[in-house]
Amino acid sequence: MRKFKTRNMGRKFVVGGNWKMNGDKNTIHEIITTLSNGPLDPNVEVVIGIPAIYLAYVQSIVPDNLKVAAQNCWKVEKGAFTGEISPAMIKDVGSEWVILGHSERRTIFKETDELVAEKVAHALATGLKVIACIGETLEEREAGKTEEVVFRQTLPLIAAIGDNWDRVVLAYEPVWAIGTGKTASPAQAQEVHAALRNWLVSNASPAVAEAVRIQYGGSVTAANAKELAACPDIDGFLVGGASLKPEFVDIVNATM
Numbered sequence: 001m002r003k004f005k006t007r008n009m010g011r012k013f014v015v016g017g018n019w020k021m022n023g024d025k026n027t028i029h030e031i032i033t034t035l036s037n038g039p040l041d042p043n044v045e046v047v048i049g050i051p052a053i054y055l056a057y058v059q060s061i062v063p064d065n066l067k068v069a070a071q072n073c074w075k076v077e078k079g080a081f082t083g084e085i086s087p088a089m090i091k092d093v094g095s096e097w098v099i100l101g102h103s104e105r106r107t108i109f110k111e112t113d114e115l116v117a118e119k120v121a122h123a124l125a126t127g128l129k130v131i132a133c134i135g136e137t138l139e140e141r142e143a144g145k146t147e148e149v150v151f152r153q154t155l156p157l158i159a160a161i162g163d164n165w166d167r168v169v170l171a172y173e174p175v176w177a178i179g180t181g182k183t184a185s186p187a188q189a190q191e192v193h194a195a196l197r198n199w200l201v202s203n204a205s206p207a208v209a210e211a212v213r214i215q216y217g218g219s220v221t222a223a224n225a226k227e228l229a230a231c232p233d234i235d236g237f238l239v240g241g242a243s244l245k246p247e248f249v250d251i252v253n254a255t256m
């Protein structure tokens with residue numbers, strides 16, 4: 001029997017798996033079986049981001065220790081928005097979370113900082129929990145604009161979140177590290193996480209800065225997760241490709 005230890009930190013480690021547009025009923029069943037067998041560290045919150053069409057199916061087969069997220073939603077409850085889903089619908093099928101502002105939504109689907117903030121505000125008002133993503137491109141990093149971009153993306157979220165920080169996780173995902181195999185080094189990731197937390201002291205509040213969990217995302221694997229997880233301001237991961245594989249169990253257990 002595996003032994004789990006309690007992580008000595010106020011911020012509970014939170015690991016998200018973002019399946020993106022991957023999976024079918026068979027592979028989904030396999031992934032859920034693998035995660036159900038785990039064992040997963042009970043001190044870690046685990047949230048899996050499912051393609052919208054499979055939300056209800058996954059919700060019907062997940063064990064209690066796995067929470068389910070949609071990967072996007074629109075900013076109002078219902079209406080003439082062909083192809084969209086609302087937070088009310090996500091809630092209606094029993095899911096508690098939504099991932100918003102992922103860089104693929106921002107770049108491919110041209111979502112602006114303001115639109116992401118509107119979605120965050122409405123999802124929170126509906127009662128969902130939100131993983132809000134931010135992160136710079138390679139061009140922006142090379143131009144020395146990493147912090148400027150991350151702060152700019154986070155600023156409209158402050159008003160959108162209001163008093164609901166307890167239902168928000170921030171995910172720092174440098175775009176150049178997503179799906180490329182180029183992970184940010186622990187030092188690079190920690191530097192941005194610490195800068196963001198420090199920025200939140202004056203732009204949100206010292207209490208928010210201390211309590212909010214900041215995930216790192218970008219080519220996280222079982223091989224690099226432990227070193228990243230050891231950084232003091234990294235409170236979890238948002239995992240893409242590796243969340244479809246059995247190694248996701250080891251990523252969840254990276255703080256053991």
Ligand SMILES: O=C[C@H](O)COP(=O)(O)O
Binds near residue numbers: 180218
């Ligand atoms: O949401 C997850 C990120 O886009 C990271 O994806 P990746 O782990 O495949 O690099």
